Amino acid sequence: MTHDREPPEWPTPEAGRYFERDLRQMTRINLHPIASPMPVGFFAVAIASFVVGSLQLGFLGDDAARAVALTILPAFILQLIVSVLAFGARDVLAATLMACFSGTWLASSLVLFLDPPSGARVLGVLNLVFAVFALMMASVAHRKRSMWLVLCVAVPRFAAAALANLTGAAWLGHLSGALGMLLAVVALYAAFALMLEDMRGEEVLPVGRRGPAHDAVEGNLAVQLRNLERQAGVRRTL
Template sequence: MNTQEPPAERAEPGGRHFEPDLRSMTRITLRPIASPMPVGFFAVAIASVVVGSMQLRLLGDDAGRAVALTILPAFLLQLIVSVLAFGARDVLAATLMACFSGTWLASALVLALDPPSGTRVLGVLNLVFAFFALLMATVAHRKRAMWSVLCVAVPRFTVAALFNLTGAAWLGPVSGAFGLLLAGVAMYAAFALMLEDMRSEEVLPIGRRGPARDAVEGNLAVQLRDLERQAGVRRTL
């Protein structure tokens, strides 16, 4: 009777052990899910245009409640994107979309209900979100589409926070201009990712690097690298 020895483990200098080739032991199950990121970025773009137009005073002084109702769907859309991104094992995209979703919901509620001190509280929220976006940008540099959106989101939400906290009138149009810039970058990222998903190749440049590039252009061996340490495979998160 012939027996086949299992592949021997190989040790790295750091002491980690892993199988030298997992391809023969791997089964791939395809899930009917498309990339949710174009929807997420389109939602960022549309909501940013509406809020930016209000801050640029293009919609009139009494447009607050209408703006709130208009950006409210962005909360739901980005929440759905976040759930799908978690299912696709993309923690950066899922975290970003979830936090964007909560920010749009809070902004919509404050604009619609106009509670006491709501503007200042919204300023604190925007300031915290700007800091969060800065932290995200430091780890998302290989995902250039997301990184570009974050790089514009940081000054946009920082200026919006200062506008809400200080009430300086000149900061409103500046925040609105950054909002339109954020919308443009997010729209480009959404369109580029959508074309890439439809044609299975990069059409518009988005500057993928490292693992983000390997995820699209790498072979199966690259995709299985460090598989044993992925969430759902290892014993604890």
């Protein structure tokens, strides 16, 4: 009895090379969309920046540092959650920004509460490094205008805070506080605009998206799924 040989199920060597089947017809990609976590992240930035700015401007008194530390501690938790969700949504910019904001609020809270020796100078170095980080993030986040605008205010705010911590100059502390208030306003607007957009499924307040960020909201499904095979979590390696 003779029968035709079935085609091999796995790649077979041929002339020193391996040939794989075309798996595109057998591939299925399941998308699990989640609500945008960014409104929560920006609201946390706004609240923490306003409270710290109030302390720097002297609105809360000289003995309010430990209370402020406890007040901004929840921002660390909220932005850490936002970062995890943003990584799940494959938004590396948002996830990285929120994670670093989260760590900065935690460090600031611990230094303000515990008041360790040389804590102000160490916090100054942290703020300086964060300002450099925010500047680098702003250089690649220009298509996400809401994030870009928040970063553009965060850079001088954290730079002024760093100089105030390192030099002890009162006027730099007041400048940092004023910029912190501005950062709170900008982050509050970004959070509210993104929340309205997510609720209504369209842009309500202008956020100035461009490029892929604009296509994610305004483009059809075919545009949004373009080059999906190259996205993180789909391609073989990162």
